[in-house]
Amino acid sequence: MRIRVVATLDPDPERELERWRGRLSDADAVEAEQIRTRMQRYEGGQELIVRLSVTLEAAGDGGLGSVAGPQIDGVWFALDERAGNEEHARELVIESVRGLEQDGLPGGSAVPISVQVDDALAAALRS
Numbered sequence: 001m002r003i004r005v006v007a008t009l010d011p012d013p014e015r016e017l018e019r020w021r022g023r024l025s026d027a028d029a030v031e032a033e034q035i036r037t038r039m040q041r042y043e044g045g046q047e048l049i050v051r052l053s054v055t056l057e058a059a060g061d062g063g064l065g066s067v068a069g070p071q072i073d074g075v076w077f078a079l080d081e082r083a084g085n086e087e088h089a090r091e092l093v094i095e096s097v098r099g100l101e102q103d104g105l106p107g108g109s110a111v112p113i114s115v116q117v118d119d120a121l122a123a124a125l126r127s
Contacts, residue, residue, distance in 0.1 A: 001058040002112045003069065005093055007077070007085075009121050013049035016074035017042070038076070048124055050075045052089055054096070070096045079125055086115045 010016065017039070024035055041047040054069030072092050077085040090113045097111075117125065 001056065002114065003093060003097065004055045004057055004066075005089055005113060005115045006053045006055075006118060007050050007075070007089060007115060007121055008053065008118045009124060010049040010051045010073055010075070012073070013042075016049045016076075019074065041078075042076075045127060046079055048077050048079070048121070050077050050121060052092065054093055056097075072096055077121075077125065079127065082125075085117075085125075089115045 020035055020039060024032055027035060038047065042049070052072040052075055054071065055066050056069045057064060057066045059065075075089065075092060077088070093113055
C-alpha cells in the first residue's frame with residue numbers, strides 16, 4: 001500500500017485566511033505577531049494556501065486499486081522550500097489517516113507517501 005498526495009492551489013484561500021484572522025482576538029502578543037507575519041507573507045506572495053488530495057493505492061489480486069482518501073484544505077506552503085513543503089504535507093497526511101490502522105489498513109508512517117505538486121501550484125511556487 002502507498003499513499004499518493006496531489007497538492008494544488010486551494011480554491012478558497014479566503015476561508016483559511018478568515019480562520020487565522022479569527023485567531024488574532026484570542027492570541028497572546030507573541031502568537032498575534034506570528035499570525036500577522038504569516039498573513040503578511042501570504043499577502044506578499046511568499047506563502048501560498050494549498051489543498052492536499054489524498055489517494056490510497058494498494059496492489060491486490062485484481063491489480064492496482066485506489067480509494068479516495070481525505071482532502072486537506074488550508075495547508076500553507078512557502079516559496080522555494082520544496083523539501084519543507086513536502087515534509088509538512090506528509091505530516092498532515094499521516095495525522096489525517098491515523099484511523100486507517102483501526103480499520104485494518106496500514107496507516108501513518110508505515111506507508112510510503114508520495115507528494116506531487118500540480119503544474120499551477122509548481123508555477124506559483126517558483127514565482
